[in-house]
Each structure stands twice: as C-alpha cells, then as structure tokens.
Amino acid sequence: MQNFRNKVVVITGAGSGIGRELARQLAREGAIFVLNDWNQDSLMAIWEELPEAARGYMEAFDVGDRQAVEGFAGAARKALGRIDVVFNNAGLTQQITPVIYGTIEDYEKILQVNLWGVIYGSLAFLPHLREHGDGCLVNISSVFGLMGCPGQAPYCVSKFGVRGFTETLRVEMRGTGLQVVCVHPGGIKTNIARHALVSNETDHERFVTRFDKLAKTTASQAAEIIISGIKRGKSRITIGSDARLIDKITRLMPESYERILQRSLDRAKFLRPR
Structure with a gap:
C-alpha cells in the first residue's frame, strides 16, 4: 500500500500509545478512521483531535x-462502505511474575485480549479487506x-501466538493482493506497563520504573516506522535497536540466547518458595 488518502483505516487500542500515533500520522495523509479502545475517555480524546473529514466510525469495547x-466490523463496513486497512493493535501485559507463581487467570486475561483479540479482528475484517484486492492487515506482536x-510467560505466549497466526495467514494470502504484516516492537514509551495486570503494588511500581528506563523508542517513532514499512511492502517490521538486536540473536543463536538472559536473572527471586 503506497498511500492512505481516502483509505478506511481500522485501529484497535487507538486511545493511547502506538494506536493513537498511527491515527495522528495517518490523519495527515488523508485517511478515514474506524477507531476502538476499551477506554471511552481516551477514545473520545483522539477522536476529537482528528479532522472532521477523518471521523468515520468509533466504538469503545x-x-x-x-x-x-464482529459487530464492530459489520457496523464499520455498513457505515463507510469499505475497509482498506486494519491495525490489530490493542494489547495488555502483566507485572513480572515467574511461571511457578502465575495463575491460569493471568493467561486467560492476557490471551483473551492479545491473541484472541487479534484473531477475532483478523477474521471479522478479512472478508472486507479482500473485497477490493489491495487491503492491508497489520497485527502487532512484540519482541x-x-x-x-x-517473568512474562502469558505475554510471550500471546505474542508468539500472534506471530504464528499472522505468518500463517501471510503465506495463505500470498498472491491475493492482501498485504499481511506482523510488527515486533521493542521497548516503546507507552502506558502498557502502567495498565498491566497487578498483584502487588510495590512490584508494579518497580516494573513501571524499569520499563520506562528500557523503553527507548517513542510511540510516534514506532508509528512512523510501521507506516514506512507498509509503504515499502514489508511483511515483517521490527521497531527499535533492541528489537533488531534480539531478532539477530534469536536467529543466530536460537538455542543459546537463554544464557544471555540468565546473566541478568535474579534466580533467587524466581525460584524461592512463597
């Protein structure tokens, strides 16, 4: 997809972070938006910021x-007549929790948003994206x-799942005209850590502080990289020097990169009985 002028663009999780910046930047390129966020106030804030001509349809859920x-996809198609681009961007994480201390509920909550949300969004919008032979589906995975x-097992499970689903779909859609993109951001300065699932407030504050120190790329920079990658026809986009480094390490040392991680792992914290 070379340009977004008059393209109908769906963005989930548009109320903050990368989703909000995608809306801001694509508005300058003349896109028309279908926006979602779970937070009504955040969604209204970005909606009112957009030019009137860019406001197509929005819904908080x-x-x-x-x-x-599924209702959102149908209502958007009915309201605007077509869907050209979908960004399945909404996501959720948790504070650092070793696997042996995690709960089934942690997995269920995070997979429901991060993985099932992407699958629901992809399947609901696929028929509309394929109508004109030049649609684009963008699913946000992670480094x-x-x-x-x-400490991030549920999140990793969900994001590996997004990657597997998206790469499979990309192979199946090859030659159909539908561009399928999987995005792997590194540390991005967003509020995802502040909205993480929390079991202990003190640990949560430490998690947020550590996340903020490691997040070197702004949401605006991330959105710019994604948009540029789509225009260049990329199907796999890594964001940030940390993501590019990890991508190389896991490709070159798929069985031994764990030793690098272990150097910074507090094994006493992760393995001591509670």
Whole structure:
C-alpha cells in the first residue's frame, strides 16, 4: 500500500500509545478512521483531535469480546462502505511474575485480549479487506514474540501466538493482493506497563520504573516506522535497536540466547518458595 488518502483505516487500542500515533500520522495523509479502545475517555480524546473529514466510525469495547468485535466490523463496513486497512493493535501485559507463581487467570486475561483479540479482528475484517484486492492487515506482536522473557510467560505466549497466526495467514494470502504484516516492537514509551495486570503494588511500581528506563523508542517513532514499512511492502517490521538486536540473536543463536538472559536473572527471586 503506497498511500492512505481516502483509505478506511481500522485501529484497535487507538486511545493511547502506538494506536493513537498511527491515527495522528495517518490523519495527515488523508485517511478515514474506524477507531476502538476499551477506554471511552481516551477514545473520545483522539477522536476529537482528528479532522472532521477523518471521523468515520468509533466504538469503545474490549477486543477480547468476540461478539463486540464482529459487530464492530459489520457496523464499520455498513457505515463507510469499505475497509482498506486494519491495525490489530490493542494489547495488555502483566507485572513480572515467574511461571511457578502465575495463575491460569493471568493467561486467560492476557490471551483473551492479545491473541484472541487479534484473531477475532483478523477474521471479522478479512472478508472486507479482500473485497477490493489491495487491503492491508497489520497485527502487532512484540519482541517477546521472538524470544522468551523471564517473568512474562502469558505475554510471550500471546505474542508468539500472534506471530504464528499472522505468518500463517501471510503465506495463505500470498498472491491475493492482501498485504499481511506482523510488527515486533521493542521497548516503546507507552502506558502498557502502567495498565498491566497487578498483584502487588510495590512490584508494579518497580516494573513501571524499569520499563520506562528500557523503553527507548517513542510511540510516534514506532508509528512512523510501521507506516514506512507498509509503504515499502514489508511483511515483517521490527521497531527499535533492541528489537533488531534480539531478532539477530534469536536467529543466530536460537538455542543459546537463554544464557544471555540468565546473566541478568535474579534466580533467587524466581525460584524461592512463597
């Protein structure tokens, strides 16, 4: 996809972070938007910021709700007559929690948003994206869809799942005209850590502080990289020097990169009984 002028663009999780910046930047290119966020106030803030001509349709709901996603897709198509681009961007994480201390509920909550939300969104919008032979589907995975990260098992499971689903779909859609893109951001300065699932407030504050120190790329820079990658026809986009480094390490040392991670792992914290 070379340009976005008059293209109908769907963005989930548009109320903050990368989703909000995608809306801001694509508005300058003349896109018309279908926006979602779970937070009504955040969604209204970006909606009112957009030029009136760019406001197509919006709806606040949790993308982990299958019926809501399917209804959203149908309502958007009915309101605007076509769908050209879909960004399945909404996501959720948790504070650092070793696997042995995690709960089934942690996995269920995170997979419902991060993985099922992407699957619901992809399947609901695929028929509309394929109508004109030049649609684009963009699913946001993570650098943790490239490597396992201690303390983030549910998040890693969800993002590896997004990667597997998207890469499979990309192979199946090859030659159909539908551009399928998987995005792997590294540390991005967003509010995802502040909205993480929390079991202990003190640990959560440490998690947020550590995340903010490691997040070197702004959401604006991330959106710019994604848009540029789409225009250049890329099917796999890594964002940030950290993501590019991890991508190389996991490709070159798929069985031994764990030793690098272990150097910074507090094994006493991860393995001591509670």
